[in-house]
Amino acid sequence: MTIEISASQMLSARGWLHDAKISIDAEGYVVDIAPNDGQCDHSVGVLLPAMGNVHSHSFQRAMAGLAERRGPTAIDDFWTWRQVMYRFLELLSPDDIEVIAAQxxxxxxxxxxxxxxxxxxxxxxxxxxxYDQLDETSLRHFKAAELTGIGYTHLPVLYMQGGLDGRPLEGGQTRFGCDLQQFSDLYESLAARLGGMPDDFKLGVAPHSLRAVSSEGLELALSLSPIGPIHIHAAEQIGEVREVVEILGSRPVRWLLDHMPVDARWCLIHATQMEPEETLALARSGAVAGICPITEANLGDGIFDGHRFLGAGGMIGIGSDSNVRIGLTEELRMLEVSQRLRDGKRSILTDDQTLSNGRYLYERAARGSARALGRNAGRIEVGALADFIALDLNSPVLGALREDAILDAWIFAGTDDIVTHVWSAGRHMVRDGAHVNRHEIQAAYSELNVRLRGRL
Incomplete structure (x- = not known):
């Protein structure tokens, strides 16, 4: 069965189209883009390629706002925040993990x-x-994704040690740990289960960081996922950089580029602590930089060197990481305005071909995010997955605007409530601004929040 969507304005891979329609086949792919003939299943104001979220630790959403008190010392930073997170995760059951993931x-x-x-x-x-099932908690994320209809890429994390000195995991970290055989078994089980999931679900691998995996662990991760996405935390914190330099002899991004086959399958998460030479080299590698501006600001990680990286042809993706806030426009806006605050200029992330700051940010993040997820998306064209969002042209923020000005206004002056519809691989999961299963998902999450917070 083919579904047709018409739009007053549509940002296609070829540029803006007006009064156009798009056809989606039963597998969720775009099969035609043509002038609107008035015979469509859905009619929207603005149709855009949808974004993928490249980096999420879903369970941390339930602790949002609970780590905003200063710790026992005068210095509160990422490392003190992490201690709050470790205490919180001790409360979570597999049922809780599934409910939070769906929310x-x-x-x-x-x-x-x-x-x-x-x-x-x-x-x-x-x-x-x-657990009796080694992949118990991973399967809870799969179940949540089937309920929500989101396009899903699962990245099981290899976490072996508490630091580059090889110290053992302790406290909350013990819930993360796998030795090489356990992780191999986990990955193989997930790969076998993937056949029962929707066709656009993907499996990759995530060696947590250079601090948390050995060289043997890195090699295992790469061998398990020879064609899937590879994600790794890199150069997020000054303390991390110092530890890697002390033990491995070079900075994290530089070490990865020199010792690993970093290419378009890789996504380096954060990379906020890079020297200019590392920034340029990472851009040339084809890897995606997974930027999480809200979390990076919340944790004091630093500001990604977006101007230098994108100017050298680098690819970026956007993630919500700790999920302290989930806001697509806020992530993009913060990425740009952090550059402005640092450099004392305006409209920094753009170029001579795309003068619009909003369009430059949005298109590059959409395409980079799709690459990082191993997903044939991030653009509207025949042969790509039907990952779309629609915006409300009747919103006061967008009223009377056209083309690139719509993206500028939405990202820099609007909010996400301007989103009216979302399709993921053709699955129409957000309608008139609300998820089709919102009541069920929200009720379960509200009950969980009351119960968990009563135990803190």
């Missing part, structure tokens, strides 16, 4: 994301006890 995915879709990559390291029970 996060629903919020992502209502914000305008059509797909998500879950950087999943919460593998075991409190104390590190292995």
């Amino acid at each position: 996060v995915q629903m919020e992502m879709m209502e914000a305008g994301y059509a797909a998500q990559a879950e950087f999943h390291y919460l593998h075991h029970a409190p104390g590190g006890k292995i």
Whole structure:
């Protein structure tokens, strides 16, 4: 069965189209783009390629706002925040993980994301006890994604040690840990289960960071996923950079580029602590930089060197990471305005061909995010997945605007509630601004929040 959507304005891979329609086949792919003949299943104001979210730790959504008090010392930073996170995750059961994942995915879709990559390291029970099913918690994310209809890329995380000195995991970290055999078994089980999931679900791999995996672990991760996405935390914190330099002899991004086959399958998460030479080299590699501006600001990670990276042809993707806030426009806006604050200029992330700051940000993040998820999306053209969002042209923010001005106004002056519809691989999951399963998902999450917070 073919579904047709008409739009007053549509941002296609060839540029803006007016009064056009798009046809989607039963497998969720675009099969035709043509002038609107008035015989469509759905009619919208603005149709855009939807974004994928490249980096999420879903369970952290339920602790949002709970780590905004200063710790016991005068210096509060990423490392003190992490201690709060470790205490919180000790409360979570597999049922809780599934409920939170569904809430996060629903919020992502209502914000305008059509797909998500879950950087999943919460593998075991409190104390590190292995569940009867090794992939128990991963399967909970799969179930949530089937309920929400989000396009899904699962990234099981290899987490082996507490630091580059090889110290053992302790406390909350024990829920993350796998040795090489356990992780191999986990990955193979997930790969076997993927056949029962929707066709656009993908499986990749995520060695957590240079701090948390050995060289043998890196090699194993690459061998398990020879064609899938590879994601890794890199150069997020100054303390991390110092540790890597001390033990490995070079900065994290430089070490990865020199010792690993970093290419278009890789996504380096954060990369906020790079030297200019590393920034240019990473751009040339074809890897995606997975930027999470809201979380990076919340945790004091630093500002990504977007101007230098994008100017050298680098690819970026956007992620919500800790999910302290889930806001697509807010992520893009913060990416740009952080550059402005640092450099004392305006409209920094753009070029001579795309003068619009909003369009430059949106198109590059959409295409880079699709690459990072291993997803044939991020653009509207025949042969791509039907990952779309629609915007409300009747919104006061967008009224009377056309083409690139719509993206400028939405990203810099609007909010995500201007999103009216979302399709993921043709699945129409957000209608008139609300997810089709919102009531069920929200009710379960509200009950969980009351119960969990009563135990803190």
